[in-house]
Amino acid sequence: MPDNKQSVEIIYKAIDETNLLAPPEQHLEKAIDTVVFGDMGKLNSLGLVTFIVATEQKIEEETGFSVTLADEKAMSQQNSPFRTVGSLADYIDQLLSDASNE
Amino acid sequence: MNNKSILITGSRKGIGKYLAQYYSEKGYLVFGCSRGEADFTLDNYHHFCVDVANEAQVKDMFRSIRQTHGSLDCLVNNAGIASMNHILLTPQSTVNKILNTNVIGTFLFCREAAKLMQTKKYGRIVNFATVATPLKLEGEAIYAASKAAIVSLTEVLARELAPLGITVNAVGPTPVQTDLIRSVPQEKMDALLARQAIHRYGEMRDISNVIDFFIHPDSDFITGQVLYLGGV
Numbered sequence: 001m002p003d004n005k006q007s008v009e010i011i012y013k014a015i016d017e018t019n020l021l022a023p024p025e026q027h028l029e030k031a032i033d034t035v036v037f038g039d040m041g042k043l044n045s046l047g048l049v050t051f052i053v054a055t056e057q058k059i060e061e062e063t064g065f066s067v068t069l070a071d072e073k074a075m076s077q078q079n080s081p082f083r084t085v086g087s088l089a090d091y092i093d094q095l096l097s098d099a100s101n102e
Numbered sequence: 103m104n105n106k107s108i109l110i111t112g113s114r115k116g117i118g119k120y121l122a123q124y125y126s127e128k129g130y131l132v133f134g135c136s137r138g139e140a141d142f143t144l145d146n147y148h149h150f151c152v153d154v155a156n157e158a159q160v161k162d163m164f165r166s167i168r169q170t171h172g173s174l175d176c177l178v179n180n181a182g183i184a185s186m187n188h189i190l191l192t193p194q195s196t197v198n199k200i201l202n203t204n205v206i207g208t209f210l211f212c213r214e215a216a217k218l219m220q221t222k223k224y225g226r227i228v229n230f231a232t233v234a235t236p237l238k239l240e241g242e243a244i245y246a247a248s249k250a251a252i253v254s255l256t257e258v259l260a261r262e263l264a265p266l267g268i269t270v271n272a273v274g275p276t277p278v279q280t281d282l283i284r285s286v287p288q289e290k291m292d293a294l295l296a297r298q299a300i301h302r303y304g305e306m307r308d309i310s311n312v313i314d315f316f317i318h319p320d321s322d323f324i325t326g327q328v329l330y331l332g333g334v
Binding site for chain 1: 168220223265
């Protein structure tokens, strides 16, 4: 299991919630290499919004930190944090580390 | 109880207080907020002390609603402030205050409410516009501009939130005899009323009538609309 176990678990919970609201063809698999958004991704833009909102809420519930996932910082990264579940988990770890150091 | 929930901002006095009472009597679970404590209690009413333009406080309030109730059916963005003055005499601090409460506050509550509403794919948002915008009232430049922003916000959010089952509309009241217009000279008010098709002050029931229409479950094909009262 990678170091970012907690962030991955948070994302899996958000995936469960998003899948409940999305049509079957947009359901995400709970795996590290699942593409969240991009060429091979299943989510449309609205699905991505729903998934991000669910992930932000799960982060807050699990850690007490209120973070914004899709801001200028995320959009300006050379590699989008929303590529895969794994890259998103790394990004969440980074945000939580920044938040706890503030 | 009708099992529906409604959040009304600026519910400590004026139109907001009336709406809190009105929907409490109709059996709604009512959440209200204002900067200060409410000096009244109502059945099924929960008051939060929140500055509507303070993102952290607004998020805390919605977190509490999510944890205790799970969802929200309706939002009425009533909180608003006005300041009548000539543009040459208007300090930036007044502009900041009006834009923060009216525009930022409405935006924050729309965003957070929509996050809650989307989980049930159902929601009704009603914003507050004003006849000062279409009537282009002199002395109300910043207030009218802030409400013009709300009209625009309403129209765009209607499209962004439609796929989530959420409608977004606005009511544009004429002057109602509340604190908001207490300092406006009588001759200004008379001139304003004369420009309406129906020359009278608005009443609280005129506003709740429009909100009732917008939040009705059957109004699911009505979104992005601004309904001005008094025939403006």
